[in-house]
Amino acid sequence: MTTTTDTTIAGLFGLSLPVVQAPMAGVQGASLALAVAQAGGLGSLPAATLTPEALRHDLAALRERTGSPINVNFFCHSPPTPDAEREAAWRHLLAPYYAEFGLDPAALVAGPARTPFSHELADVLAEQPPAVVSFHFGLPASDLLERVRATGAKVLSSATTVEEARWLQAQGVDAIIAQGLEAGGHRGHFLSDDLDAQAGTFALLPQIVRAVHVPVIAAGGIADAAGVAAARALGAAGVQVGTAYLLCPEATTGPVHRQALTADAGTTTALTNLFTGRPARGITNRLMRELGAMRGDVPAFPLAAGAVSPLRGKAEATGSGDFSPLWAGQNTTGCRAVPAAEITRELARGW
């Protein structure tokens, strides 16, 4: 740490360390957020799959255990219009796998709920305001955003291009997360679907730093103290790290996911839209290899998940990750099965 902390996110959010634990829906809850907060970083609670009641419960539990700042993260996609033809074609494509597992392809299964930020969720924030609220896929409608601002929370969102960073700054965000292509999980893009317009972290970060005057948080491929030092050298005000926390005991990463992260053969990742309908980076598995990781004919986000989830359930029951979204970034070298506090402190040594 240096004496210039007030220009970093440590100063902005009142943290000891300029490290944000990336919100990671599906693989963590309040325990990971708490461990990072207690270590002096910004712990994040992913709320994309939480009902208002579950969010209320988790925020109360966190508040009971720590007075440190917490980030609550929401998706803000437009809810999709179901398309029966697209859904039927998707099920037809998956039919051989359904047959392999003896599943009925006509059975309708709702995928894991991923709901955009709403007034019901804003009600919970008004009751128990977190220090920071971050969004993925842009920002919510202005009336909703106003409600978040009214709680006093600092507002963040991810940019995958310079254009998105400028747009977020114009909406008055407090800091911008520069999400490079290396990053695990969903791409946060919202102005354009053109993945070729997106760059790696250390190409994107300095361009965004030059283009905006708000603090920029580097995300994607940062896995150790040297990566943090590199981000700082390129003008970052802090870092957001996801993949490196996936093996921590406080994360809820499932057994097949943990196994894939530690496989002897090493990990190859790719962007895929097969599991949700939006591009996200995960470890390449059978479904991605056999269908092609990116397809133009999958149902819109998040509807694609519905037809895949029974296959995932059957395969995982036999210890196989062939049909699971094994979200991970390109740099898995920081993944260690040690307490999240240790990972947080190790990352911060690079600042």
Ligand SMILES: Cc1cc2nc3c(=O)[nH]c(=O)nc-3n(C[C@H](O)[C@H](O)[C@H](O)COP(=O)(O)O)c2cc1C
């Ligand atoms: C398993 C996993 C789940 C993720 N889920 C979310 C999420 O719910 N919300 C979000 O804003 N970002 C999510 N991300 C993206 C992270 O915010 C961040 O951009 C990324 O983890 C940084 O790259 P790294 O994984 O290489 O550290 C997720 C990332 C991973 C690895």
